[in-house]
Amino acid sequence: xxxxxxxxxxxxxxxxxxxxxxxxxxxxxxxxxxxxxxxxxxxxxxxxxxxxxxxxxxxxxxxxxxxxxxxxxxxxxxxxxxxxxxxxxxxxxxxxxxxxxxxxxxxxxxxxxxxxxxxxxxxxxxxxxxxx
Numbered sequence: 001x002x003x004x005x006x007x008x009x010x011x012x013x014x015x016x017x018x019x020x021x022x023x024x025x026x027x028x029x030x031x032x033x034x035x036x037x038x039x040x041x042x043x044x045x046x047x048x049x050x051x052x053x054x055x056x057x058x059x060x061x062x063x064x065x066x067x068x069x070x071x072x073x074x075x076x077x078x079x080x081x082x083x084x085x086x087x088x089x090x091x092x093x094x095x096x097x098x099x100x101x102x103x104x105x106x107x108x109x110x111x112x113x114x115x116x117x118x119x120x121x122x123x124x125x126x127x128x129x130x131x132x
Contacts, residue, residue: 034128
C-alpha cells in the first residue's frame with residue numbers, strides 16, 4: 001500500500017511538470033534589472049560595449065513588460081510574451097515576442113547573465129548581467 005501511494009505521488013509530481021511550467025519559470029528567470037555588457041554581430045561581426053558606445057543600458061523586465069533605459073532615460077517599453085518556437089540558430093528556443101513590431105529574440109539565462117539573440121540574419125547577440 002505504501003509503495004502504491006508513493007508511486008501515485010511521484011506520478012502526480014511528474015505530471016504537473018509541463019511546457020507551461022517551463023515558460024513560467026523562464027518568465028521568472030527574466031524578471032529583474034539587467035545591465036548591458038556587450039553586443040556582437042551585424043554584417044561585419046562588430047562588438048560594441050558601453051564604453052565604445054558611451055552609454056549605459058539597463059533592461060527592466062517584469063512578468064508582462066520590458067523597459068529599456070539608456071543613460072537613465074526610458075527609450076523603449078513593450079508588453080511581451082514567451083513562447084517556444086523554431087530558431088534561426090537551430091532547434092526550438094524560448095522566444096520573447098514583443099507586442100509591437102520588434103523582431104523576436106531568443107534568450108538564455110545562465111547564473112546571473114542574460115543572453116539575448118535577435119532572430120534575424122546579421123543581427124546582434126547581447127549579454128547582460130543581473131543587477132542586485
